[in-house]
Amino acid sequence: MKAAAFFADYDGFGEKRTGSAGDAAAAAWLRDLAQQAGAAAQAVRIRFAPFMPGPATLLVRGRLVKGLPLFDGGITDGGGIVGTLGPIGSAARFGCARMHPREASLPNNPFALARRQSRHTGIVIALTTRGGGIAPLNAHDLARPFGPPVLQLPGSEADWLMDLAGQGAPANLTVSGRRGMGESANIRAELPGGAPPLVLLTPRTSWWTSTAERAGGILAWVEALRALAAAPRSRAVVALATCGHEIGHLGAQSAFEREPALASDSALVIHLGANLGCADAQHLVVRSNVEGLAGRMKDALVAAGHPAEPIEAVTGGKANGEAHEIEQRGGRYLSLIGDNPWFHAPDDRWPTSVDLPRAEAIAHAVARIAVEIAE
Structure with a gap:
């Protein structure tokens, strides 16, 4: 799927607040994309009290x-x-x-x-x-x-x-x-291989439509999964697109309660966070608790066409977003999080809020690093 069509489809589901109709429709769409990429994918239901x-x-x-x-x-x-x-x-x-x-x-x-x-x-x-x-x-x-x-x-x-x-x-x-009573779902996709696995992690719900906030990370998740399915690799891959980001990382916490080793014992968790490829906001924080990995990710981003100067590569420090769930469980992570002038706002919509070339560069660079780690 072309990146422009991907963003347009994502935007078309409308508001994706956890438990909403847009959330459910986007979850089914993403499960199908993961299956088309070559992974065994399922929606893992989560009940909660919204x-x-x-x-x-x-x-x-x-x-x-x-x-x-x-x-x-x-x-x-x-x-x-x-x-x-x-x-x-x-x-x-x-x-x-x-x-x-x-x-x-x-x-x-x-x-x-x-x-x-x-x-x-x-x-x-x-x-x-x-x-x-x-x-x-x-x-x-x-x-x-x-x-x-x-x-x-x-x-x-x-x-x-x-x-x-x-x-x-x-x-x-x-x-x-x-x-009330509500239901949402994590999307869990898997490629076979040896342990410990590589984990791809991205949140997929938000307050509004949130196209630049969430869809850039989901695009990179899909592209990395597609590249991993097509490449020789020794490691298994588990890809999680989690619900409940805006209400306390509900989906990520549920996923790691079910499978704690995914957070603590994976070869690496690649966290694809907010605002990857947002228009008018080139700043991108690449953070890892693995020595040298943030710099390696920065090099891959520049090679894929992302401007070098706005990339802030950091080793250690406080992990943000769902990467914090990995850090506090003792796992190894690589996290990407950008900026967004429409952050959490209803006006974060395609095509206004998306910088398509940067979003594509990020997705290609993440796919490259994921394939290298899974070899």
Whole structure:
């Protein structure tokens, strides 16, 4: 399949939030692609208790603005709660902030501190990415929600929100939702060979359509699997495309609970993370806890046509995304993660957000390294 058609097909499934119709359709499509590549592939079902968002609004001076609850935070009753707005860390009942979704992962950021310390009865955040839509924060603690109710607003409302917070404006905050029953699936594909296996790992679900965020990694996953199926190799290959990225790495954790040796004892786990081949964002972090491997991956990327300067090759340090699941289980990993000005935003769509030549270069380079390691 041509890369452009691949991205168009992926985008066509629409929103791929874990447990959604788009998630299920994309999973069946990816299983079929893995089978066409020559692997034995199956969908491994995972049942979970999703948070089903209800009305989530801020009413200030007659204006009602809609948002999304934080999926692992507190909730209000249907009538909401009343208080004054103020900056996070102030004495106001409702703490307000503008932030980029990536800032939520920074150690001891003001938002995280406010949640843990419950300084406010409620929190309102405007999440700023390109396009101005709602860019939700990942719900790492979906199974153990904590803290006050948090309303996530579109970035386009950031100036309005912070101006009102500066004035101490009175407001009504509603953050509601309930638990339901849901099902998603990991795609597990396998090629025969000796142990220990090479593992290809990529997350496949997200908040919205998320074409540049997720599809570049999935393209590299498919291309590497196809190249490995066609090449002589001594190692077995296990390829995992996992669900639940946005709700605490649900699928990856489930996969490694079922098969712990895949994380801890594989020859290598190649983690194909977010934003591989995103437009207007060439920065690419290549990280490994294997000495020399990040540099080797950088060389393969440059040989495949990726610009050299924006590649940051790092040995050691903190692994991010699903690579963290490998690191904390004592496994060997090689991880690729890029940048994205539309990160977590509804406007991350084909073709606007995709740099096709870079996405193809990354896929070709990953396939080359995978074949070398599996020889």
